[in-house]
Amino acid sequence: MNFMESFVVSVGGSMINPSSVDVEYIKEFSKIIKSVDAPKIGIVVGGGQTARTYVNSMKNFTDNDFFLDEIGIMATRLNAKIVKSSIGKLELNIPEDVNEAVKQLLIEDRIVMGGTVPGHTTDTVSVLLAEAVGIKKVYNLTSVDRVYEDDPKKNPKAKAIETMNYKEAFSISLKSYTGAGSNQFMDSVALLIAMRSGIEINLMHGKDLNNFKNALKGEKFIGTKIRAD
Ligand SMILES: Nc1ncnc2c1ncn2[C@@H]1O[C@H](COP(=O)(O)OP(=O)(O)O)[C@@H](O)[C@H]1O
Numbered sequence: 001m002n003f004m005e006s007f008v009v010s011v012g013g014s015m016i017n018p019s020s021v022d023v024e025y026i027k028e029f030s031k032i033i034k035s036v037d038a039p040k041i042g043i044v045v046g047g048g049q050t051a052r053t054y055v056n057s058m059k060n061f062t063d064n065d066f067f068l069d070e071i072g073i074m075a076t077r078l079n080a081k082i083v084k085s086s087i088g089k090l091e092l093n094i095p096e097d098v099n100e101a102v103k104q105l106l107i108e109d110r111i112v113m114g115g116t117v118p119g120h121t122t123d124t125v126s127v128l129l130a131e132a133v134g135i136k137k138v139y140n141l142t143s144v145d146r147v148y149e150d151d152p153k154k155n156p157k158a159k160a161i162e163t164m165n166y167k168e169a170f171s172i173s174l175k176s177y178t179g180a181g182s183n184q185f186m187d188s189v190a191l192l193i194a195m196r197s198g199i200e201i202n203l204m205h206g207k208d209l210n211n212f213k214n215a216l217k218g219e220k221f222i223g224t225k226i227r228a229d
């Protein structure tokens with residue numbers, strides 16, 4: 001696929017690991033990544049069901065969000081390792097922070113990572129990675145097809161939004177913030193980082209990989225674009 005611009009893609013854990021590891025999905029996703037000739041691609045993977053299971057089990061013993069986040073991060077790295085086994089060189093570790101990821105990206109053209117530190121989600125990691133290497137485009141593959149004015153799973157009548165600016169996205173995201181494990185389309189910190197560095201976010205349903213391909217090719221796609229104007 002002829003696509004010259006470097007990008008970061010944040011793959012929701014709900015795609016990789018909805019209830020168990022979705023091997024077929026990982027194969028299809030990897031095929032697309034391998035077919036793209038963008039100079040650099042950063043892939044950031046979420047925790048999915050493994051994160052939920054471990055965080056919820058641990059809640060029987062502690063309500064400390066810092067430590068709950070830590071176990072969530074472990075799950076993201078587990079998922080990152082399996083995605084990496086289908087895309088990149090397994091000899092290279094999963095980067096544990098953005099600096100390490102940047103170093104790997106200087107050497108390798110494709111890198112895979114999960115979470116970094118407590119306090120945010122892999123959405124923020126993906127935008128920070130983009131910011132650090134000067135990438136201006138982030139794709140967010142998630143479990144909803146667009147951003148809506150309200151959480152569509154709670155309010156099925158909510159209106160979908162095709163294009164919005166960072167501030168609008170921030171206020172909608174904040175509405176569904178409930179602390180660790182919040183059910184947001186993207187975490188609010190990620191949107192602030194994107195805003196300060198003018199990083200465009202393209203959110204779409206991750207299961208429709210043809211739609212993702214269209215978005216990569218700069219063609220029309222079903223999703224929401226978040227940018228400055
Ligand atoms: N305004 C909104 N628009 C779209 N999705 C929203 C909104 N508010 C909350 N959500 C929720 O955001 C979640 C995003 O996907 P999520 O299940 O966290 O997947 P992942 O983190 O794996 O990408 C969905 O469950 C959706 O219900």
Ligand SMILES: O=c1ccn([C@@H]2O[C@H](COP(=O)(O)OP(=O)(O)O)[C@@H](O)[C@H]2O)c(=O)[nH]1
Pocket residue numbers: 011012013014045046047048049051068069070071072073076114115116117118119120121122123125180181182
């Ligand atoms: O840099 C990170 C990435 C993840 N997490 C924790 O790990 C969980 C799972 O990550 P994420 O929400 O990104 O996964 P997904 O929702 O895509 O399954 C989050 O809810 C956080 O608790 C974290 O603390 N720091």
